[in-house]
Amino acid sequence: MAVPEVKEKYAGRIQEVTLGAGSRGKTVAIGGESTLPFLHFEGTVANRPAIAIEVSDREPDDWSPLLKEAWGDVMGDPAKWAAKAEELGADVIALSLDSAHPERGNTGADDARKTVRKVLEATTLPLIVYGPGQKDKDNEVLVAAAEEAKGERIAIGNAEEKNYRTIVAAALANDQVVIAKSPMDVNLAKQLNVLIGDMGIPKDRIIMDPTTGALGYGVEYSYSVMERVRLAALGGDATLQQPMVLTVGYEAWRTKEARTNDEVPQEWGDWAQRAILWEANTAITLVNTGANLLVLRHPQSVALVRKAIDRLMAGA
Amino acid sequence: MALSGIQIYKVLPQTNCKECGVATCLAFAMKLAARQAELSACPYVSDEAKAMLDTAAAPPIRLITLGAGDRKLEVGNETVVYRHEKTFVHQPGLFLRLPASLSDADFAAGVDKVAGYTVERVGQMLRTDGVAIEGASADAFAARVKQAVDKGLAVILLASDPAVIEAGLAAAGNTKPLIYAGAGADSAALAPLAKKYSASLTVGAAGDLEALAAATEKAVAAGAEDLVLDPGMTGWADALALPAQLRRAAIKKNFKQLGYPIIAFPGSLSDSAEEEAMLASLLIGKYAGLIVLDRFDQAVVYSLLALRQNIYTDPQKPIQVSPGLYEIGEPEPGSPLLVTTNFSLTYFSVAGEVEGSGRKAWLLVADSEGLSVLTAWAAGKFDAEAIAKAVKTTGVAEKINHKSIVLPGAVAGLSGELEEELPGWKVLVGPRESIGIPSYLKLLASQ
Amino acid sequence: MSKYIAKAAIRGATAIVNEADQLLEAAIADLGADKEVAFTNTAYYLPTILGFTGKEVSNLGQLRDVVAHCKTLLNEPPGDELWLPYLGETLDSGAATLLAAETIEAVRFVRGQQPEKIDGLQLVGTSAPGGPGYANGPIDDIQLRAWGIQLVDGRMPGFAAIVGCARSNEAAVTLIRELQKRNILVFLSGNVNGRSIIDQLQEEGVEMGYDTYIVPFGRDTISAIYALGFATRSALTFGGMSGGQIRDILLYNKFRVFAFVLALGEVDDLKYAAAAGAINYGFPVIADTVIPQILPTGVTAYEHVVSMPFDDIEGDTDTDKARRMVQRAIEVRGVKIKITDVPIPVPYGSAFEGERIRRADMRVEFGGSKSTAFEYLRMVDSDSIEDGRITVVGPDFSEIKDGGAMNMGMVIEVAGRKMQEDFEPVLERQMHYFVNGASGIQHVGQRDITWIRFSKAAVDKGFGLKNLGDIAHARLHAEFGAIVDKVQVTIYTDPEKFEEWLAKAREAYLNRNVRLAGLIDSNVEEFYSCTLCQSFAPTHVCVISPERLGLCGAYNWLDCKASYQINPTGPNQPIYKGTCIDADKGVWEGSNAFVYANSQQAVDNVSLYSIMDSPMTACGCFECLVMLIPEANGVMVVSREDPSMTPAGMTFSTLAGVAGGGLQSPGIMGVGKYYLTSKKFIAAEGGFKRVVWMSSNLKAIMADELKQVAEREGDPDLIDKIADERSATTVEELLPFLEEKGHPALVMESII
Incomplete structure (x- = not known):
């Protein structure tokens, strides 16, 4: 029996953005798709969603013990941490210059340069460099990082x-x-894109982060916002065609479910399994609505998401 | 094309009899149009009107009921492809597969696990829905089905032999089981059985939507009404692509032959409980009606239930948390008192930042009817009066040894009014964004 | 383009190209064609030459091509009888001048004559080789990037290339200080009769160098080329362009680099030629001598060449005059100045907005029951005011006893190229928020019912009347910089002046009211959208017209128009009406197309004046709900503040669930309450006479306006014929009420 044609003919396509150049041993392209996630039957999924592992330049004091257990000593050294992240399957290193935050060390441009240099030398992967999220310090250290990594995209x-x-x-x-x-x-x-x-x-140098909440903490908002962004982009809205990055690890590991096992209901199950799934399921749900780059924290969720x-790309 | 309230009103009796429970026929019509009421509530509707409204109102995806009693599960009846267009209506059922090979004890343990699992999240009790029981001999099957039904669970009958199926159907009684005879089964042949026992019936066709549509048509011709589709997913990409096509055919093309809920078995495409959980997550996000798991880990089930609750929230009616006084990190009488609204995302952001800061605080959640701070403020639902009311009703003044309250920075303009509403209190203005809370608390502590 | 300038520029260009040719050939003869040439630490070769020609010049020989190219750009000066256009020729001469100047500097570099030796000059921060006693010469790439980022991100509004010598040392210092104050980068070069502004500053002990943002390039006009090399490299670095893409490079500078040239002293042919070169970049030239002006808007953003003879500038001292000159230069280039701090003696911020000042804590009040205060913001000619000037006319409040009151009027005059008279009330209303931001100050009301209280605490800290002006000045610049260039505030307490200005203000208020009343949909070309609420109602698009304000009541057409000017990428976009499809229902091709495109294709037809046929969608923020009551052949209007039951059998909050969410639902719609008084209020269904029920609080709040509507509708008692929750909460109660009152809707044609 004939089934009505349900393939969409989209006028737009997601912008492809490539990270890494120069001394990077590997470049990573994201975006470029002409359909919704993994609908290989109606369009091309030019690049697989990529995974970045978050590495901080300051030993985090507020991360879950599970993460500390997984990474061990390298957490005190961003270069070693990045090298281990590469070994454990990251496509990209997301270096967070958290120590520049006025309340968390207040390091400056010179420190940022040194850290970026060290990490560039320790890994062959492309980098994301995040500032501490405080306006003046972001400007200070990101300018330094951008200069230090000139040529590395x-x-x-x-x-x-x-x-x-x-x-x-x-x-x-x-x-x-950016x-x-x-x-x-x-x-x-x-x-903001405008x-x-x-x-x-140029458009091939903008990635958008529409912000996400973790599973159980507003992930459905991101799910719908991202889906709307993606549909508008495919519909031809050139101002929304940038690939999307989401800081899943940051959000997922902030939740009570991931962070702690103290006084939680027995129905929440095994802590490690729950915490890792919290990250992995948040990630996969966002991949389902168009995420192109995920910033994750735990090696096991990285392996699961990868x-x-x-498997999702296998249908291409 | 959906009818407007006015169009519906025109064919209603226009008597304002109120027997439907709504004061006027127009109000009832508006509710019908917004799918907030059922036409059957009107006792005087004409046949002609009924026919017209039925056609217009018939859901593009048929509503299927499984189970009975307080665990009655309804799936289907979806009206949109994307949840932002309106909302996803019926949460997919979560089932555990219990193979025939299990010992009786293990089977019983499996049933207990599913029946006993319940967890509270944001004021809702979340639980799994039922079990999918694999058939062996008719007698053993009937016994197992009965055991599950007795625990109140909805059941899916995984059996291909009509005699075994019938034994299961009989044992299920009036609990509306679902027959699943395997992907290659001749479902039309089972249609009479389904009809006889008011059961729903799975129709399968491996990866071929045309064959699937033909099969549902045949099953309907053979007397079945309540169908469930197994499109035969052979991989993860399929698990997204096939449901997407089915959903579009049903909703955008109003193609009735494929307008039924979808069943999926993520376990068969996964190597571990975590992988199974991730595929189930993809299926919750996109279009599964029934999900049958092979493994039952509490952590897995909890994460899936949380996701299901999230995705099936009405995007236009956000989840609310109960208004009241929340304690974060065992606050002391001297700990600061913060106030915010009861929009869940707002609450979680604020509570999360306070928790993340490692400091203790009292968080007063005012009833803003689920709106965020600025929206509620704009709508007059988060004003000085509402905050003062929350302060008074929660009796927070008894629990703290100071009289300072921290307002969200976005509503700094309320400080004067609030000081008038709460004589003797000092109103402080906190940060505009919750991300500023840790620094703010640090500042407060230093003063 | 003045023919005088064209002739001078072409003459100047011809001379400098010849000079470059001779110097180059002499250098090649002395040093050989292979002799390397380079500026200080740059990857951009000779940057202006690279930008214009794409040539990566690294030795003397390669400069021959450049000189040859210059010659092709030279033209005959226009003859006295020739009336052909000559802008192009002049600009070409300008380009030739720049290339020749850079060639000359390159040759000088090779010969060790650049950077120029200036005795006693000690720079604070420089990349020039040679140590003390030298001018800076060209800026190196590292400093370019550091400053370039600030120019691109707006921390540094632009740069000023000063060429020549100021009227006096006093004038020179003031010019520099005024520019520094605004964070504008200063480049110095040139001389008049051998005396340069560099000498003047040196004499006055002004520190120069990278650290003070003042860069002395050299004492001749030719060294001004480094300013354009800097501009060219900015485009190459930040605009992602490469050498030879000169059109893009020039456009980049025109639109993104807010630079201008101050020509001080006599302007000779070479200066004209160099000025022509700068105009290529869109940099206007402001001269302090009498020269022909080039005013039409064209290549530069605004005027090309402005003459501001120093002697004619208003002001008693050279300092005054210099200050005005800088102000003018900034206006000509359209440089926007950001003011981040509000310079007042009390803390300022949104955290203080809600403060109440109780009588006991009050030092003085203006307005309220015991005195009158008014605020009046008006648009004026740019020349008639001075930015930042704040004057108090009359006594301050020192003679007023604690807790007393006095009359006060604040007249805020603003000027700006994008300012429109229609924006006056929009900006004026902001004073409420602006003034309230000051700690210890309370502001209520607007226009001539303004009521401001100063607390004792604020006055103790030194807060005075003048500070109101400081707030207005700083905040108008910060929030409305897109439309406001200058703000001057005058505060009147002098009884006579106060009355005089109060009368003027009242006349203006009246005129505005008349203007608003005359502002009707058919007289405007565009409506405005508001998509602010799409975060929770993704398919809702508010269409805001002069006769239908936003349904939340917060935005009317003028607000949206101003909002669009201020934030062109924001939620208020113009909707060009296009062809009218249905004048009665208020349907236009343009509004339909806009709504379709911005509602995720969910809504393709919107009637602005109908509730029955394709009414506007609603988000959820509406002030009132209008809903059909078919039994009464009319509509009811329920206010958000009304918790009572309505004849529809639902309360406001239940009804809101039916009407909101961005869905089009004929028979029910959300509106702003002032739409009720519009002539276009459900005009398709017969207008206001259809209202059979209305929440009593609306009747009370809008009593005066509704009375006028009733009179307009020819039924002065209409409001009394409308039921409310006190007279009817069911259809059964409503109908007899309407019968008894003889409500007109009962005899109108059927609404369904």
Whole structure:
């Protein structure tokens, strides 16, 4: 019996963005698809979603003991940490210059340069470099990072509506990619892409972070916002066609489910299994609505998500 | 094409008899249009109107019921492809597969695990729905089905021999079981059985939607009404692609032959409980009606239930947390008192930041009808009066030894009014975004 | 383009190209064609030459091609009888001048004559080789990137290339200080009769160098080329362009680098030629001498060449004059200045917005029951005000006893290229939020019912009337910089002046009211959208027209128009009406197309004036709900504040669930309460006469407006004929009420 044609003919396509150049042994392209996630029957999925492992330049004091257990000593040294992350299957290293935060060390541009240099030398993978999330310090250390990594095509972030100009300028000056982060809202994401685009940075150098909540903590908002972004992009809205990155590890490991096993209901099950699944299931749910790059924390969830993506790409 | 309230009103009796429970016929019509009411509530509706409304209102995906009593499970009846378009309506059922090879004790343990699992999240009790029982001999099968049904569980009958199936159906009684005879089974042949026992019936066709549509048509012709589709997923990409096509055919093309809920078995495509959980997550996100797991780990089930609850939240009616006073990190009388709204995401953001800061605080959650701070403020639902009311009703003043309350920075404008509503209190203005809370608490502590 | 300038520029260009040719040939003869040439630490070769020609010049021989290219750009000066356009020729001459100047500097570099030796000059921060006693010469790449980022991200608004010598040392210092104050980078070069502004600053002990953002390039005009080399490299670095893409490079500078040239002293042919070169980049030239002006908007953002003869500038001292000159230069280039801090003696921020000042804590109040205060913001000619000037006319409140009151009027005058008279009330209303941000100050009301209280604590810290002006000035710049260039505030307490200005203000308020009343949908080209609520109602698009404000009541058409000017990528976008499809229902091709595109294709037809046929969607923030009551052949209007039962059998909150969420539901819609008074209120169904029931609080709040509507509708007692929750909460109660009152809806044609 004839079934009506359900293939969509989309007018738009997601922008492809490549991370890594110069001394990087590997480059990673994300985006480029012409359909919704893994619907191989109606379009091309040009690149598999990539996985970045988050590495901090400061031994985190608020991370779950499970993460400390998994990474061990390397957590005190971003270079070693990055090398181990590469070994454990990362596509990209997401280096967080957290120590620059005024309340967490207040390190400056010179420290940032040194850290970036060390990590570049310790891994062959492309880098994302995140600032500490405080306006002035972000500007200070991201400019330094962008200069230090000139020629390596790293991504720097986050450029947000209230603070994007310096970061974008640093990306422009040093030929880097910029991460545009907006609060879970299609129109705000669009506006930021337009503003950043207006500064003259080419579209193949913008990745958008529409912000996510973890499973159980608002993941459904991201699910729908991302789906709307993606449908608009495929529908031809050029201002929303940037590939999407999500800081899944940060969100998932902040939840009570992942962080602790103290006084939790017995029905929550085994702590380690729950925590890792919390990260992996948040990740896969976002992959299901268009995530192109996931920043994760635990080696086991990295392995799980990687294998899941392998399987999803197998239909291509 | 959905009818508008006015169009529906025109064919209603227009008597305002109120017997439907709504004050006027127009109000009832509006509710019908918004799918907040059922036409059957109107005792005086004409046949002509009924026919017209039925056609227009018939769900593009048939509503299927499994189980009975308080575990009655309804799946299907979905009206949109993307949840932001309106909402996903009926959460997919979560089942555990119990193979025939299990010992009686293990079987009983499996049933108990499923029946006994319940967990609270954001004020809702979440639980799994039932078991999928694999048939061996008719007698053993009947006994096992009965055992599950007695525990109140919905059951899926995994059997291919009609005699075994019938034994299971009989044992299930009036609990509306689902027959699953395997992907290659001749479902039309089982249609009379399904009809006889008011059961629903799975129709399968491996990866071929045309064959699947033909099979459902045949089953309907043979007397079955309540069908479930097994499109025969052979890999993970299939598990996304096939349901996507079925959903579009049913909703966008109104193609009735494929307008039924979908059943999926993620375990058979996975090597571990975690992988199974991830594929199940993909299926919850996109279009499965029934998910049968091979493994039952509490952590897996909990994460899937949380996701299911998230995805099936109405995007236009956000989850609320109960208003009241929340203690974060065993606060002391001297700990700061913060106030926010009862929109779940707002609550989680604020509570999460306070927890993450490692400090103790009292969090007063005012009833904003589930709106976020700014939206509630704009709607007049988070004003000085509402906050003062929350302060008074929760009796927080008895628990703390100070009279300071921290307002979200976005509503700094309320501080003056609030000081008037709460004489003797000092109103402090906190950060605009929850991310600023840790620094703010640190500052407070240093003062 | 003045023919005078064209002639001078072409003459100047011809001379410098010849000079470059001779110097180059002499250098090649002395040093050989293979002799390397390079500027200080740059990867961009000779940057202007690279930008214009794509040539990566690294030795003297390669410069011959450049000189040859210059010659092709030279033209005959226009003859006295020729009236052909000559802008192109002049600009070409300008380009030739730049290339020749860079050639000359390159040759000088080779010969060790650059950077220029200037005795006693000690730079604080430089990349120039040679140590003390030398000008900086070109800026190296590291400094370029550091400053470039600031220019791109807006921390540094632009740069000023100063060429020549100021009228006096006093004027020179003031110019520099005024530019520094605004964070504008300063490049110095040139001289007049051998005396340079560099000498003037040196004499006055002004520190120069990278650290003070003042870079002395050299004492001749030719060294000004380094400014354009800097501009060219900015485009190459931040614009992602490569050598030879000169069109893009020039456009980049025009739109993104806010630079201008200050030509001080006599302008000779070479300066004209160099100015023509700068105009290529979109950098206007402001001269302090009498020269022909080039005013039409074209290549530069605004005027090309502006003459501001120093003697004619208003002001008693050279300092005053220099200050005005800088202000003018900034306006000409359209440089936007950001003011981040509000310079007042009390803390300032949104955290203080809700503060109440109780009578006991109050030092003084303006307005309220015991005195009158008003705020009046008006648009004026840019030339008639001075930015940042704040004047108090009359006594302050020191004579007023504690807790007393006095009359006060605040007149805020603003100027800006994008300012429109229609924005006056939009900006004026912001004063409420602006003033409230100050700790210890309370602001209520607007126009001539303004009521401001100063607390004792704030006054003790030194807060005075003038600070109100400081707030207005700082915040208008910060929030409305896109439309406001200058703000001047005058505060009147002098009784006579106060009355005079109060009368003027009242006249303006009246005129605005008349203007608003005359602002009707058919007289405008565009409506505005509001998509602010799409985060929770993804398919909702508010279409806001002069006669239908946003359903939340917060945005009317003028607000949206201003909002769009301020934030062109924001949620308020213009909707060009296009062809009218149905004038009665309010349907246009443009609004339909916009809504379709922005509602995820969910809504393709919207009637602005109908509740029955394709009414506008609603998000959930509506002030009122309008719903059909078919039994009464009319509609009811329920206010958000009304918790009572309505004749529809549902309360506001239940109804809101039916009407909201971005769905189109004929028979029910959300509106802003002032739409009720519009002539276009459900005009398709017969207008306001259809209202058979209305929440009593609406009747009370809008009593005056509703009375006018009733009169307009020709039924002065209409409001009394409308039921409310006190007279009817069911259809059964409603109908007899309407019969008894003789409500017009009962005899109107059927609404369904």
